[in-house]
Amino acid sequence: MALKAMDFFEAYQQNKLPMDEGYIVSSFFKQNSAYSIYEIISYSAVKDFYASGNSVTFQTNGKKLYVLVEPSNYTQKTVEPYCRPENFQIPLRFNEANIITAKNQTRIIFNKKPQDAISAFTVFKPEGINFAFLFYSLPDVFDSMNLFFSKTLSQEAGIPQADAKKAAAAISQLCAQTLTWPKTQD
Secondary structure, eight states, X not given: OOXXXXXXXXXXXXXXXXXXXXXXXXXXXXXXXXXXXXXXXXXXXXXXXXXXXXXXXXXXXXXXXXXXXXXXXXXXXXXXXXXXXXXXXXXXXXXXXXXXXXXXXXXXXXXXXXXXXXXXXXXXXXXXXXXXXXEEOOTTHHHHHHHHHHHHHHHTTOOOHHHHHHHHHHHHHHHHHHSOOOOOOO
């Protein structure tokens, strides 16, 4: 059975980063809070990549989606996500985002369409409970991401399971519709 996903930095160390196409999901959890940020990057046709300190930089184009999980007790709910304090922001305005409100009043905020990362992007080594996963471009990659987000939104971000499944389905469907790359003919 083909490997579906693995820790991004392990894949880098084991020389298992695909050059043709892949998907990277990084998490940024806030300590003592369910406030969470996920960054989803799709890439294709890597020219080069290199490690530098606590990161790996890719020389290629990428597409990014952000997922923000905002607990009900977050005090700056009315502040646009791009204007929030540095560790709490994502580069989105409310009118550029899909917003799902869970039964426990947690909000899941994510892009309506991806942002382009032109020519290069960097993946930072996660600290603490954060992670960075590489999803391989297989026919069921978006099913794998759906399952992944369903579990992590419920278990890590405290979203009720039914709402986590709904949000995961919406996120993975958006990924399938917007993060793929045209296949080149050999």
